[in-house]
Amino acid sequence: MTTEQSHDALEGQFERAQKDYADLAARGLSLDLTRGKPAPEQLDLSEALLGLPGDTHTAADGTDVRNYGGLQGLPELREIFAGVLQTPVGQLLALGNSSLELMHDSIVHALLGVLPGSERRWVDEERIAFLCPVPGYDRHFALCERFGIEMIPVAMTPEGPDMDEVERLAAADPAVKGIWCVPKYSNPDGVSYSDETVARLAAMPTAAPDFRIFWDNAYAAHHLTDEPVEIADVLAACADSGNPDRVFVFGSSSKITFAGSGVAFFGSSPANVKWLLANNSKRSIGPDKVNQLRHAQFLRDEAGVRAHMDRQRDLLRPKFDAVQRILEAELGGTGLATWTEPKGGYFVTLRVQDGCAKEVVRRASEAGIVLTPAGATHPYGDDPDDATIRIAPSYPGQEDLEQAMHGLTVCVRLVGIEKQLK
Numbered sequence: 001m002t003t004e005q006s007h008d009a010l011e012g013q014f015e016r017a018q019k020d021y022a023d024l025a026a027r028g029l030s031l032d033l034t035r036g037k038p039a040p041e042q043l044d045l046s047e048a049l050l051g052l053p054g055d056t057h058t059a060a061d062g063t064d065v066r067n068y069g070g071l072q073g074l075p076e077l078r079e080i081f082a083g084v085l086q087t088p089v090g091q092l093l094a095l096g097n098s099s100l101e102l103m104h105d106s107i108v109h110a111l112l113g114v115l116p117g118s119e120r121r122w123v124d125e126e127r128i129a130f131l132c133p134v135p136g137y138d139r140h141f142a143l144c145e146r147f148g149i150e151m152i153p154v155a156m157t158p159e160g161p162d163m164d165e166v167e168r169l170a171a172a173d174p175a176v177k178g179i180w181c182v183p184k185y186s187n188p189d190g191v192s193y194s195d196e197t198v199a200r201l202a203a204m205p206t207a208a209p210d211f212r213i214f215w216d217n218a219y220a221a222h223h224l225t226d227e228p229v230e231i232a233d234v235l236a237a238c239a240d241s242g243n244p245d246r247v248f249v250f251g252s253s254s255k256i257t258f259a260g261s262g263v264a265f266f267g268s269s270p271a272n273v274k275w276l277l278a279n280n281s282k283r284s285i286g287p288d289k290v291n292q293l294r295h296a297q298f299l300r301d302e303a304g305v306r307a308h309m310d311r312q313r314d315l316l317r318p319k320f321d322a323v324q325r326i327l328e329a330e331l332g333g334t335g336l337a338t339w340t341e342p343k344g345g346y347f348v349t350l351r352v353q354d355g356c357a358k359e360v361v362r363r364a365s366e367a368g369i370v371l372t373p374a375g376a377t378h379p380y381g382d383d384p385d386d387a388t389i390r391i392a393p394s395y396p397g398q399e400d401l402e403q404a405m406h407g408l409t410v411c412v413r414l415v416g417i418e419k420q421l422k
C-alpha cells in the first residue's frame with residue numbers, strides 16, 4: 001500500500017469509529033468499570049455468615065467472643081489463614097475488617113514510634129521515600145501522599161518490580177524506607193513475583209536499617225485458572241537472609257467473604273508482631289471476635305477457603321473471559337492496544353498508545369462508561385506515558401460488562417486512529 005492509500009484506509013477507519021462512537025453515545029449508557037468490588041452474587045456466597053455464630057459465643061480456647069480482649073485475634077481463624085498468607089500462626093494477627101487500615105496504621109506507628117531496628121521515628125527523618133512499582137494500587141499511593149512520603153516509581157516486569165533498579169535505589173538512599181508490593185496477581189497488571197524477585201527483595205542491602213517491604217498479599221487465594229500461582233515465602237526468605245524484620249505481610253478476607261465485613265491479617269517477625277501489638281494495645285481493647293468466630297465457622301479450614309474461592313472463580317471467570325474475548329475481537333491485531341491476561345486477582349490492564357489514555361477515559365465517560373481515572377495507577381496520578389487504563393470487571397453484571405467493554409473498544413479505536421491521523 002502507498003502512503004496515500006494507507007492514509008485513505010485510516011480515514012475510512014476513523015469515519016467508522018466516529019459513527020460507532022456516535023451510536024454508542026446515543027444509547028445513553030450508565031456503566032461503571034472503576035472499582036474492584038465483588039458483585040452481589042459473590043457476596044451472596046457468604047450469606048450464611050449473617051446467621052453465624054449461631055447460638056454459641058465461645059471460641060475453641062473457651063474465650064467468650066462477646067467480651068473485650070484477645071489482641072492477637074482468634075487462634076482458630078489465624079490457623080485457617082496461616083497457610084494462605086504463608087505466615088506461621090504464632091506470627092499472624094487477625095484484626096479488624098480492612099488490611100488497608102493496617103497498612104495505614106503501620107505507617108502511622110512507624111512515623112510516631114520507633115520500629116524494631118530503627119534509629120529514630122520516621123517523622124524525625126528529613127525525608128522519607130517509598131519505592132512504588134508501577135503500575136500499582138492507587139490507595140497505596142494515596143497513603144504516601146497523605147503522610148508526605150515521597151514516591152519513587154519503579155517499572156514492573158513480568159517477574160515483579162525491576163530488581164536492578166530496586167536494589168540500586170534501596171542501597172543508595174537511606175531515605176528509602178519501604179516498597180509497596182502486591183506479590184500475587186498484582187493490582188492492576190496481574191503479575192506474580194518470581195522466586196528470584198522474592199529472594200532478591202529479602203536479601204538486598206538497604207541503606208535504611210529499618211527498611212520495610214509492605215507485602216500486600218490481597219489476592220493470595222484469588223485464582224482464575226486451574227493452575228494456581230504459588231509465590232515464594234517472603235517471611236522465610238527474609239529470615240534466611242538475616243533480615244527477619246524486613247517484611248510486613250498484609251491480607252484480608254475482603255474479597256473472600258464480605259468486602260466490608262471481612263477480617264484483616266498482619267504477619268511478620270516476632271519483633272514486628274510485638275511492636276504492632278504494643279501499638280494496637282493503645283488504640284483498641286481487642287478486635288471484633290464475633291466476626292472472627294463466624295468466619296472460622298463458615299470457612300472451617302484452609303481447604304474450606306480454597307473451595308469457597310473456587311465458587312468465587314466460577315462467578316468471576318466468565319467476566320474475565322468476556323473482557324479477553326471482546327478486546328481480542330475488537331482490538332486484536334490493530335496495534336491500538338495491548339492488555340494483560342491475568343491468572344488471578346481482580347483487574348485487567350489495558351495499555352493504549354502513548355498519550356491516549358486520558359482521552360479514552362474522557363470519551364468513555366461522555367458516553368456513559370465510567371473508568372478509573374487514567375494516571376491513577378501511578379504515583380501522584382501521573383502516568384508519564386498516559387497509556388495505562390485499569391479495567392475492573394468484577395462488579396457489573398455480565399451484560400453490562402460486555403456492553404461497557406464494547407463501548408471502551410470503540411473509544412480506544414476513535415482516539416487511537418485520530419492520533420495516528422495527526
Ligand code: PLP
Pocket residue numbers: 036097098099100101137182187216218251252253254259264
Ligand atoms: N490491597 C489491594 C492490592 C487491593 O486491591 C485492595 C482492594 O482493592 C485492598 C488492599 C483493600 O483491602 P482491604 O479491603 O482488606 O482493606
